Amino acid sequence: MARDRSPAELVGAAPDAAFEITFDGRPITALPGQSLAAALWAAGILAWRTTRVGGRPRGAFCGIGHCFDCLATVNGEPNRRACLVPARPGDAVTTQEGHGHDDLAVR
Amino acid sequence: MTISPSDDPEYDLAVIGAGAAGLAGAVTAAELGLSVALLDTSSQLGGQFYRHPAPALGATRPEALHHDWSTFTDLRRRLTDSGVTHLAGHHVWTVVRAEPKDLWDVHAVTGADGNGERPARVRARAVLLATGAYERQLPFPGWTLPGVVGAGGAQAMLKSGLVVPGIGVSSVRAQPRAGIGVSSVRAQPRAGIGVSPARAQPRAGGRVVVAGSGPLLLAVAASLVTAGARVPAVVEAAGYLGYARHLRVLAANPHKMAEAAVHGTALLRHGVRLRTRSAVTQVHGADRVEAVTVSRLDRDWRPVRGSGRRIACDALAVGFGLVPQLELATGLGCATRRTRDGSHALDLDAQQQTSVPGIWAAGETGGIGGVQLACVEGELAGLAIAARLGGRPALTESGRARALGRRRDRMRAFASVMAAAHAPGAGWTRWLDDTTDVCRCEEVSAGHIREAVADYGARDARTVKLLTRAGMGWCQGRMCGTAVACLAAEGPGAEPSPSPERRPLAVPVRLEVLGALAEVTASGAGDPEESADPEKGAGR
CATH class of the missing domain: 3.50.50.60 (FAD/NAD(P)-binding domain)
Incomplete structure (x- = not known):
């Protein structure tokens, strides 16, 4: 149980080939079987939403689909729970602003 | 979107939740001859405690992150052998009495986050609620920061x-875009690490x-x-x-x-x-x-x-600590009790049945007690349900049932000691400042809630919600519920709530799903009027 062991080493993971997804247009690497939130964490990204009122950054909090803090826009569809949705090759995750439906706003 | 009769098989037992309690209940009942459907939100068995990497991650030693992993692999093998129907990716949003009255309809939305293909309905003669728990949170200044x-x-x-x-x-920053506060969302390298x-x-x-x-x-x-x-x-x-x-x-x-x-x-x-x-x-x-x-x-x-x-x-x-997840049970009218840490748990009889005949529960729903207790209670419930549905009362009098009952009582005693030892002390609210957001979803600050209590006379979480929107957002008060109740209880003359708030929709449901339900109703099954919650926006 060496201190520098990674989670993947700990469980002896031999994952299928990694693939690319994008976060706000830039590529990040995801492993098959990871949720979008896990892939974002692995890339050092902790926030992918701004709140409706204060515009504050948020990311995964409860990690099990209960808190809805991890909502993201995935392939153009807002309000997906990133901690539950599995990452798929080519997924485009974008920072969700507010309720994610600005396109419906009356200007 | 319709729910066709072919989607609607009838089982002896529907088990909701594929964690330790649900697995134990499902395999026990199936091994005694019942037809069993096991519904769970996840694509995998195990619930929260036995959560493990998806097969594509190729973990050769998943047990390295677990205590008592063989208990799970044993349950998983028995599940396969006993022919239980595992319905993965099913987010149950309500359970209602069906017509005829001795059946139950379990309604679910499907997909990884319930946003998927189509709704589903499972009809069963009995229901075992093994919905587990979620984490109790108490807010403090800065608790909404990423990380x-x-x-x-x-x-x-x-x-x-x-x-x-x-x-x-992360070395790259998200491009700031026009709009509110986006610049604060960039993934920022920590000072001192550089930008490699x-x-x-x-x-x-x-x-x-x-x-x-x-x-x-x-x-x-x-x-x-x-x-x-x-x-x-x-x-x-x-x-x-x-x-x-x-x-x-x-x-x-x-x-x-x-x-x-x-x-x-x-x-x-x-x-x-x-x-x-x-x-x-x-x-x-x-x-x-x-x-x-x-x-x-x-x-x-x-x-x-x-x-x-x-x-x-x-x-x-x-x-x-953890809080029992009770939305489905309270929606059915199941009686609850207050636990020694101030939360609510289901009030169960010696056979794990709730106050609503035909609805059983096991594991954390009856009070937080851990994985071994969940296994024991799931098995006890499986025995009791098989006894009831199969007309075999002797099953609950067997040596096995009595031994399980004794183990349950012993572990329940420990659970009670644990709840008391970690019950939040009343003074925790002193670490809040008035600008701390208590409700993360609706961004309602402690100051606003205190105002509702001190100036507008709110004495319970529900009144605070109606005045401030605290607890009215996406998570339906799961994250802020304890905190709001504590702040409301600081008002003069306030008393702890005798029962948990009723939240008839356990998970978000799209309007089109409710619409499909109306079509089913027209053909004579279920009553969506009973389960429509005017407070919760059902669409997305």
Whole structure:
């Protein structure tokens, strides 16, 4: 149980080939079987939403689909729970602003 | 969108939740000859405790992140052998009495996050609620900063995604776009690490303070250090003396002591310090966690002035124990009881049946007690349901049933001691400042809630919700419920709520799903009027 062991080493993971997804247009690497939130964490990204009122950054909090803090826009569809949705090759995750439906706003 | 009769098979038993309790209940009932459907939100069996990596991650030693893994693999094998129908990716949003009246309709939305293809309905003669628990949170200044995550959440992300919060370093910033506050969302490299590409320095950071209350903290910290994170401190709000007053109960539950010893040993080996009677009272950082302030608490959990010490870290994993997940049960009208930590749990008879005949429950729904208790109660419920539906009352009088009942009672006694030992002290609200957001979804501050209590006379969480919107958002009060109830209870003459709030939709449901239900109703099954909640926006 060496201190520098990674989670993947700990469980002896031999994952299928990694693939690319994008976060706000830039590529990040995801492993098959990871949720979008896990892939974002692995890339050092902790926030992918701004709140409706204060515009504050948020990311995964409860990690099990209960808190809805991890909502993201995935392939153009807002309000997906990133901690539950599995990452798929080519997924485009974008920072969700507010309720994610600005396109419906009356200007 | 329609729900056709072919989607609607009839089972003897529908089990909701594929964690330890649900698995034990499903296999026991199926092995005694019942037809069983097992519904769970996840694509995988195991619930939260036995959460594990998806097959594509190729984990050859999943047991390395688990205590008692063989109990799970044994249940999984028996599940396959006994022909239980596992309905993965099913998010049950309500259970209602069907027509004819001796059947139940279990309604679910499907897909990874319930946003999927189509709704589903499962009809059964009996229902076993094994919906588990979620983490109790108490807010504190800074708790909404990215990098503050649930302790159970950190554990879940580690067990399934093999990731630790704040351990990677991202070199690229999101492009600021027009609009509100986006610049604050960029993934910012921490000071001192530089901006080398993520893959060149993938393991930088990773200092995770673990804080809150309850035995889960030790398990989470042990997992984190074993998986390569550094844990500068484990911060426990209670003392551990609360257990010492109940030596007889402790002696009767040696497995709990053994488990604590395993975690304690891991923490000792990694030099992790446990600070008791302390809490994180402030998180520091602009866009993400950079440090926390840990303060000492008095016996009522009031922070001791001037005792704060700053600890640098990249993330904070926090949780104050677990709360039973009861929405489906309270929607059915099942009676609850107050537990010694002030939350609500289902009131169950000796056979694990709720106050509503035909609805059983096992595991955390009956009060937080851990995985071994969940297995025992699931098995007991499976026996009792098979006895009832099969007309075999002798099953519940067998030596096996009596032994299980004794084990359950022994472990329930421990659960009660544990709940009392970690019950939040009333003084915790003193660490809030008025600008702290209590409700994360609706961004309602402590100041607004205190105003509703002091100036407008709110005396319970429901009135606070109606005045401020606290608890009215996406999570339906799961994250802020305890805190709002505590703040409301500080008003003069306030009394603790005798029952949990009824939330008829257990998960978000699209309007088109409710529309499809109306079509089913037209053909004579179910009554959607009973389950429509005017307060919860059903669309997205």
